Amino acid sequence: MPPNQGQLTASITGHYGLALTPYPQKGSIDIFIEFIHSGKEKALLIEVKVHDYLSVTYGQIGTYYNAVMEQGVYDEVYFIYLTQFTAENNFNGMVAPKTLDEASRGKQLIKDRFAHLCWEQMHSFLDRFLDKLTEEQRLIVSLNKQWIQEQCKADLESNKIELGERGIEDYFVGVNIDIRQRLNFGKEVSENKRQILRIYTSNLDEQQLDSVFGVINILSASSAVNKTKKYST
Numbered sequence: 001m002p003p004n005q006g007q008l009t010a011s012i013t014g015h016y017g018l019a020l021t022p023y024p025q026k027g028s029i030d031i032f033i034e035f036i037h038s039g040k041e042k043a044l045l046i047e048v049k050v051h052d053y054l055s056v057t058y059g060q061i062g063t064y065y066n067a068v069m070e071q072g073v074y075d076e077v078y079f080i081y082l083t084q085f086t087a088e089n090n091f092n093g094m095v096a097p098k099t100l101d102e103a104s105r106g107k108q109l110i111k112d113r114f115a116h117l118c119w120e121q122m123h124s125f126l127d128r129f130l131d132k133l134t135e136e137q138r139l140i141v142s143l144n145k146q147w148i149q150e151q152c153k154a155d156l157e158s159n160k161i162e163l164g165e166r167g168i169e170d171y172f173v174g175v176n177i178d179i180r181q182r183l184n185f186g187k188e189v190s191e192n193k194r195q196i197l198r199i200y201t202s203n204l205d206e207q208q209l210d211s212v213f214g215v216i217n218i219l220s221a222s223s224a225v226n227k228t229k230k231y232s233t
Contacts, residue, residue, distance in 0.1 A: 027057075029064045040075040043068055049083040050119075050148065052097035053155055061106035061114075078113045081106055084152050086118045095159040119148045161195050172222035182215055 031046035045064055049055055061081060068077050083099040085091075103116040123145045130138055169177055179197065180186070185208055186199040201212060219225070 027060070027063065034074070041073060042076045042078070043074040044078045044080065046080045046082060049081075049099060050151065051155075052084040052099040053095075053159060056098040056102055058098075058102065059105065061102055062109050065106075065110055076113065077110075079106060079110050079115070081114070081116045082122060083116070083118060084148065084155065086116050086121075089118070093161055094156055095161060097155075097159075119145075119152070123148075169219070171224060172219045173224045175219060175222045177215065177218050179215060183211060185211075 029045050030048045031044075033044040033046070035042055035044070045068060047061065047064065061079060065077060065079055068074065081099075081103050083097075083103070085097055085099065086103070087100055106114050107116070123141070126141055130141070133141065169175065169179055180188075183197065183199060185204070186197040189196050189198050199212065201209065204212065220227075
């Protein structure tokens, strides 16, 4: 996490910079703040997303963070990833946005100096300081809060998983098998409003491969399988 509010406010009062900072061939971080605390040069990077399902760039956090670190200017670099949703949201029955994966990579890289925040948390913070804003600023904050709440609701609604979709075992009549239980080393992913069990056989050990072949053998015993014609796949 970045320094707590009191530390940050005290630190940047005397010396700070705020800008949209471009990095050649790497893009531009949305907000860049540099400040001095305890005699050390520090930087805070803030990347802002308002469309979690549309505007995620793989490895973006690492790209920006490493670009700043390579400059060798700052003793410490902090990063805030501000998005519509975080892992604290309930995505049961819904496709989770890729921002969660990007935030996970950011946390692994930056560790305690990384924070993933959502707009709901941001507005809870801003509400405490509305009386210090001008009337125009309060209007801007209010309009943003209303818009982002509506956007979040609409995005979750449009990314519900269609639970009526049948699983692979439903196509093999007469076979009783729980594939997810037998192949519990597979990875559950959500794509195109479908819940998918994905297994990369190249990563499996011998026992896991035997489990996959065992499931195939069970499914092949179904009367729905045409056993008279050979196919090359």
